[in-house]
Amino acid sequence: MNAESTTVDLEQLRAAIAEVLELDPAEVTDDAHFVRDLGGDSLLALEMQIVLETQYGVRLTEDDLGEATSLRGMYELVLKKTAAG
Amino acid sequence: MNPDDLVVTGIGVVSPRGCDPAALDLDGTAPADDSWFDATAELGARGYKYVPPAGRYLLAATRRAVADAGDPLAGVPEGERGMALGTNSGIAALIDAMDATITDAGAERLSPATAPYFSINTLAGRVAMDHGVKGWNLTLTSPRTAGMETLLAGARAVAAGRSAVLLAGSTEAPLPVHHPGHALSEAGAAVLFLEPRAAAAARGATPYGTCRTATFFLTTAERTVHEALARLVEDAGAPDGTTLPARLICDPCPAGTALAGHLRRLGVPADIVPPGAGTLLPFLHLTRGLARPGPPHLVAAASSDGACALTLVQPLPTPRPRASEQEPR
Numbered sequence: 280m281n282a283e284s285t286t287v288d289l290e291q292l293r294a295a296i297a298e299v300l301e302l303d304p305a306e307v308t309d310d311a312h313f314v315r316d317l318g319g320d321s322l323l324a325l326e327m328q329i330v331l332e333t334q335y336g337v338r339l340t341e342d343d344l345g346e347a348t349s350l351r352g353m354y355e356l357v358l359k360k361t362a363a364g
Numbered sequence: 365m366n367p368d369d370l371v372v373t374g375i376g377v378v379s380p381r382g383c384d385p386a387a388l389d390l391d392g393t394a395p396a397d398d399s400w401f402d403a404t405a406e407l408g409a410r411g412y413k414y415v416p417p418a419g420r421y422l423l424a425a426t427r428r429a430v431a432d433a434g435d436p437l438a439g440v441p442e443g444e445r446g447m448a449l450g451t452n453s454g455i456a457a458l459i460d461a462m463d464a465t466i467t468d469a470g471a472e473r474l475s476p477a478t479a480p481y482f483s484i485n486t487l488a489g490r491v492a493m494d495h496g497v498k499g500w501n502l503t504l505t506s507p508r509t510a511g512m513e514t515l516l517a518g519a520r521a522v523a524a525g526r527s528a529v530l531l532a533g534s535t536e537a538p539l540p541v542h543h544p545g546h547a548l549s550e551a552g553a554a555v556l557f558l559e560p561r562a563a564a565a566a567r568g569a570t571p572y573g574t575c576r577t578a579t580f581f582l583t584t585a586e587r588t589v590h591e592a593l594a595r596l597v598e599d600a601g602a603p604d605g606t607t608l609p610a611r612l613i614c615d616p617c618p619a620g621t622a623l624a625g626h627l628r629r630l631g632v633p634a635d636i637v638p639p640g641a642g643t644l645l646p647f648l649h650l651t652r653g654l655a656r657p658g659p660p661h662l663v664a665a666a667s668s669d670g671a672c673a674l675t676l677v678q679p680l681p682t683p684r685p686r687a688s689e690q691e692p693r
Contacts, residue, residue, distance in 0.1 A: 329475060
C-alpha cells in the first residue's frame with residue numbers, strides 16, 4: 280500500500296504498527312494499548328505517525344495519536360481520514 | 365599514573381573477520397554488508413531496530429568486552445565510567461539516507477526514532493545509556509587513526525581522575541555505494557575494557573596486557589616524531605639482537621612512507637598492510653595482538669592527511685585464563 284492508495288486493510292495496518300513497535304503482528308491485538316500493553320512511547324508514536332502518514336497518504340495530528348491508542352482505534356481513524364480525502 | 369598501569373582486562377569484537385579476538389582473519393578484505401551480524405543473538409529481539417548498524421556493532425562488542433572482563437561495572441559507580449570511541453564511517457550511510465529523505469520528501473518525513481543518530485557522538489552515547497557510562501564520553505574521527513587515539517585520550521582521562529575505568533574502541537559501517545571509498549568499507553566493532561592494574565588485581569582479574577599509544581601529525585617537527593617513536597621502541601624492551609615486530613596500516617601515501625622510514629631508522633622495519641576505509645582494521649590488529657600471548661609489538665596507522673598513531677602492544681607472555689576461569693578475590 281502506498282500514499283496513492285486509500286484502501287485500509289486491517290492486517291496490513293497491524294503489520295505496519297508491529298514493524299514500528301518491533302513486535303510480531305500477532306502481538307498487536309485489536310485492543311492492545313500501544314503504550315500500556317505493547318511498550319510504545321512518545322518517540323515510537325511519532326515514528327508511527329510518519330509511517331502511517333506515508334503509507335496511507337493522510338495527515339495525523341498529536342491529538343489523533345493521543346486518541347487512537349490501539350489497533351482498532353487507529354484503524355477507525357485512518358479509515359475516517361482516507362474517506363475524507 | 366604510569367601508562368602501563370592501565371591494563372586491558374576485557375576484549376569484545378564483532379566483525380565479519382571473526383568474533384574471537386585471537387583468531388581474527390585480518391588478511392585481505394572482508395564483506396562489508398550486514399549479513400554476518402546476528403543482531404537478535406547479540407542484543408535481543410527488541411529495542412535496537414532504530415540504532416544504526418555501527419551502533420549495534422558497538423553495543424554488541426561492548427557487551428562482549430564487559431562480559432570478558434568478568435562484568436566489573438557493578439563495582440564501578442556510573443560517574444566513574446568513561447568511554448572513547450573512534451569511527452570514520454559509522455553514520456555515513458545514515459546521513460546520506462537522511463539527506464535523500466530531506467531532498468525527496470522533506471524534513472518532516474525523517475524517521476523520528478532514527479533522527480537522533482545524525483550526530484556521530486550518539487553511537488557511543490547509546491552505549492552510555494546501556495552501560496551507565498556517566499563519567500565522560502568522547503568520539504574521535506581522525507581518518508584511520510581514531511580507534512588507536514582512543515587509547516591515548518582514554519588513558520589521559522583515567523590518569524586525570526575523570527573515570528576509574530575505560531571503554532575504548534572502534535566501530536565502522538559500510539560507506540554508501542556511491543562513495544569513492546565504498547570498496548574498502550569496513551564493518552564491525554572492537555572494544556577494550558581497561559582499568560588500573562591495582563583494581564584488576566584487587567578483583568582477581570588477569571590482564572591481557574597493556575597498550576601504550578603515541579599520536580602525531582607528520583607535519584610535526586622531525587625531532588618530535590623521532591623522540592615519540594624512540595620512547596615507544598625503547599619501552600618495548602626488545603632483547604638485544606632482536607627486532608621489534610611492527611605492522612603499519614596505511615596507504616602508499618607520503619605520511620605512511622615517512623612513518624615507515626622513521627621506524628626503519630630506529631631499527632624497526634614494519635610490515636605494511638593495506639588499510640580499510642575507516643578506523644577499525646588497526647584496532648582489530650591490536651586486539652588480536654593482545655589476545656595472543658607473545659612479545660611486545662607495534663601497531664601503527666597513518667592516513668594520507670598525515671595523522672599517525674602507534675600503539676605498543678604488550679600482551680601477556682603466556683595464555684590468559686578466560687574470565688569464567690579466573691578466581692574472584
